[in-house]
Amino acid sequence: MPLKISRWIVLCAVCLWMTTAAAAQDAPYRDSALPVAERVEDLLARMTTDEKIGQITLIEKNSLTPGDVTALFIGGVLSGGGGYPAGDNTPEGWIAMVRGFQEAALQTRLGIPLIYGVDAVHGHNNLRGAVIFPHNIGLGAGRNPALVEQIAQITAQEIMATGIYWNYAPVLAVPQDIRWGRTYEGFAENTALVTELAAAYLRGLQGRALSDPGGALATIKHYVGDGGAAWGTSDRGADNIDRGVTDIDEAALRAVHLPPYIEAIDQGAMSVMVSFSSWGGLRMHAQTYLITDVLKGELGFEGFVVSDWGGVDEIDPQNYYNAVVTAINAGIDMNMVPYDAARFIDVMQTAIANGDIPMARLDDAVRRILRVKFEMGLFDQPFETGDPSLIGADAHRAIARQAVRESLVLLKNADQTLPLAADARTIFVAGDGANDIGLQSGGWTIEWQGGVGAITDGTTILQGIQAAAPGADVIYSAGGTFRDQVDAAGAPLMADVGIVILAERPYAEWEGDDADLRLDGMELRMLRRMRERSERLVVILLSGRPLIVGEALTLADAFVAAWLPGSEGGGVADVLFGDHAFTGRLPYTWPRTIDQLPFDAEALNAAPDNCDAPLFPYAYGLAAEDTGSAWLDLALTCEGA
Ligand code: BGC
Numbered sequence: 109m110p111l112k113i114s115r116w117i118v119l120c121a122v123c124l125w126m127t128t129a130a131a132a133q134d135a136p137y138r139d140s141a142l143p144v145a146e147r148v149e150d151l152l153a154r155m156t157t158d159e160k161i162g163q164i165t166l167i168e169k170n171s172l173t174p175g176d177v178t179a180l181f182i183g184g185v186l187s188g189g190g191g192y193p194a195g196d197n198t199p200e201g202w203i204a205m206v207r208g209f210q211e212a213a214l215q216t217r218l219g220i221p222l223i224y225g226v227d228a229v230h231g232h233n234n235l236r237g238a239v240i241f242p243h244n245i246g247l248g249a250g251r252n253p254a255l256v257e258q259i260a261q262i263t264a265q266e267i268m269a270t271g272i273y274w275n276y277a278p279v280l281a282v283p284q285d286i287r288w289g290r291t292y293e294g295f296a297e298n299t300a301l302v303t304e305l306a307a308a309y310l311r312g313l314q315g316r317a318l319s320d321p322g323g324a325l326a327t328i329k330h331y332v333g334d335g336g337a338a339w340g341t342s343d344r345g346a347d348n349i350d351r352g353v354t355d356i357d358e359a360a361l362r363a364v365h366l367p368p369y370i371e372a373i374d375q376g377a378m379s380v381m382v383s384f385s386s387w388g389g390l391r392m393h394a395q396t397y398l399i400t401d402v403l404k405g406e407l408g409f410e411g412f413v414v415s416d417w418g419g420v421d422e423i424d425p426q427n428y429y430n431a432v433v434t435a436i437n438a439g440i441d442m443n444m445v446p447y448d449a450a451r452f453i454d455v456m457q458t459a460i461a462n463g464d465i466p467m468a469r470l471d472d473a474v475r476r477i478l479r480v481k482f483e484m485g486l487f488d489q490p491f492e493t494g495d496p497s498l499i500g501a502d503a504h505r506a507i508a509r510q511a512v513r514e515s516l517v518l519l520k521n522a523d524q525t526l527p528l529a530a531d532a533r534t535i536f537v538a539g540d541g542a543n544d545i546g547l548q549s550g551g552w553t554i555e556w557q558g559g560v561g562a563i564t565d566g567t568t569i570l571q572g573i574q575a576a577a578p579g580a581d582v583i584y585s586a587g588g589t590f591r592d593q594v595d596a597a598g599a600p601l602m603a604d605v606g607i608v609i610l611a612e613r614p615y616a617e618w619e620g621d622d623a624d625l626r627l628d629g630m631e632l633r634m635l636r637r638m639r640e641r642s643e644r645l646v647v648i649l650l651s652g653r654p655l656i657v658g659e660a661l662t663l664a665d666a667f668v669a670a671w672l673p674g675s676e677g678g679g680v681a682d683v684l685f686g687d688h689a690f691t692g693r694l695p696y697t698w699p700r701t702i703d704q705l706p707f708d709a710e711a712l713n714a715a716p717d718n719c720d721a722p723l724f725p726y727a728y729g730l731a732a733e734d735t736g737s738a739w740l741d742l743a744l745t746c747e748g749a
Pocket residue numbers: 187188189227276329416417617
């Protein structure tokens with residue numbers, strides 16, 4: 109081709125590009141005065157197939173550059189667990205990271221803003237310095253919807269302060285088997301309680317309407333039946349349950365697992381994440397019936413459905429093309445790919461060209477995503493950032509501390525050991541859970557699996573005890589040895605009060621599946637040592653679920669389930685020393701032995717009359733003035749005490 113002509117062709121293409129770009133500037137979709145539906149249709153009509161495919165693509169932030177966002181028209185970017193900006197886990201670091209991706213999205217021909225998502229499941233938990241609330245299990249124990257609403261509102265404020273408007277929370281699982289490593293992410297085993305707290309969370313996180321400046325977009329997850337999987341059915345391994353098979357009939361699925369979704373959709377939920385689990389012989393990611401017929405049809409869900417991390421691939425690990433076609437046709441709209449954008453886009457292009465995915469289905473997915481983006485105001489204010497001075501603010505920590513207080517469940521209180529007198533002379537504190545923000549926060553804190561040590565700011569339980577008992581001699585030994593505490597004759601000194609804080613190691617997802625839930629031998633030996641050195645022995649258990657406590661309950665005078673309280677450990681001492689009452693009640697039935705799991709309906713309704721009954725029933729919890737209970741008597745009898 110002669111050089112002159114080809115130059116003309118290039119020039120004309122540039123001309124055309126400039127006219128469409130100019131047209132887009134005053135296109136109806138940019139006019140915030142028009143109704144959302146009109147803006148959506150106008151924009152959709154302007155989009156090429158490639159732009160549509162990009163719009164349904166959600167990529168993990170380390171797996172693409174801002175340049176890729178522009179080139180591939182990417183519609184969403186996410187931070188997974190631990191997805192903080194490398195080397196700069198500060199509000200400024202987050203703001204710059206999110207802004208960089210957003211600027212790249214706005215540079216595309218149509219300037220469609222992207223949506224950035226994060227797992228802020230107990231506060232903005234990947235950000236160092238954010239307030240960390242108790243995990244949902246503790247909020248289930250607290251049973252205070254007004255407080256859950258406040259917590260969600262604060263979480264929205266802290267993520268928005270880093271420029272993020274999309275949260276992968278709340279978890280609406282109704283966990284039926286506490287061996288599951290995600291038990292603590294669920295509020296309770298009880299459908300009604302999960303439903304009530306879910307609604308409160310939605311109200312708090314989203315505000316009155318998505319367009320509300322104070323609200324962020326919630327994602328209800330994992331649809332549906334994630335909490336109903338059976339032990340050993342997971343492809344993670346024979347000793348796993350996470351991502352397993354929920355082998356119950358449709359009536360049970362609807363009765364136990366669906367109601368929280370119905371309520372949350374009623375409260376305005378506009379994003380639903382699909383579960384890794386399977387039901388009815390199909391992976392949820394392939395469930396046309398439950399996603400398209402039930403969720404979008406019967407329940408009238410108008411928002412968008414997002415797949416979970418690589419969840420589409422799992423439909424057919426050998427054949428990605430088949431997996432993608434199945435998932436999109438089943439009704440998945442936004443795809444958490446999460447790593448390989450090009451591979452997903454390539455397969456989508458082929459599937460559309462082949463007619464294996466109808467264009468109408470792609471249009472529907474894009475329409476749903478755009479509608480939410482418009483309603484959230486992302487087109488009008490793509491860079492809006494909340495107030496960074498709110499991150500980890502004192503007022504936020506005060507609410508978290510209240511949540512900790514309300515989450516504590518008193519299981520035993522012999523001779524009214526609790527509340528402790530602030531003037532106890534000597535207090536021995538033992539257990540590495542006593543002085544460790546990581547252990548008291550659990551999984552999904554800074555890192556996906558959580559961590560040990562001073563991983564973020566907060567108050568440890570030991571610091572709380574020290575502050576609450578300024579007149580006492582508080583001595584801490586992680587291993588509970590107290591070798592130096594001897595009298596003049598060299599004999600071991602007795603503490604007035606011994607407090608042992610036992611802690612599960614942090615975990616998330618399948619890594620937390622646990623076949624035996626036992627305290628380990630070292631912990632029991634420490635408890636026995638502490639028993640000998642303490643007039644009164646208080647045991648506080650930090651865990652993501654009930655554990656098989658056996659002898660520990662016998663050794664203790666008082667026993668408190670404190671779950672995973674998060675950054676405000678001071679809330680524990682508030683109640684131990686009687687400044688606040690014990691009001692928490694069990695969100696899960698507590699097993700006596702591991703063989704009792706999973707509980708059947710009969711066991712759940714058992715009376716405390718023989719050792720086959722659970723250790724403590726659902727909703728159990730003493731007030732400090734209670735002297736005992738039939739359950740406790742049975743527990744001690746069955747333990748042989
Ligand atoms: C989890 C989701 C989470 C996603 C992104 C998945 O593995 O199941 O709950 O939102 O990762 O981190």
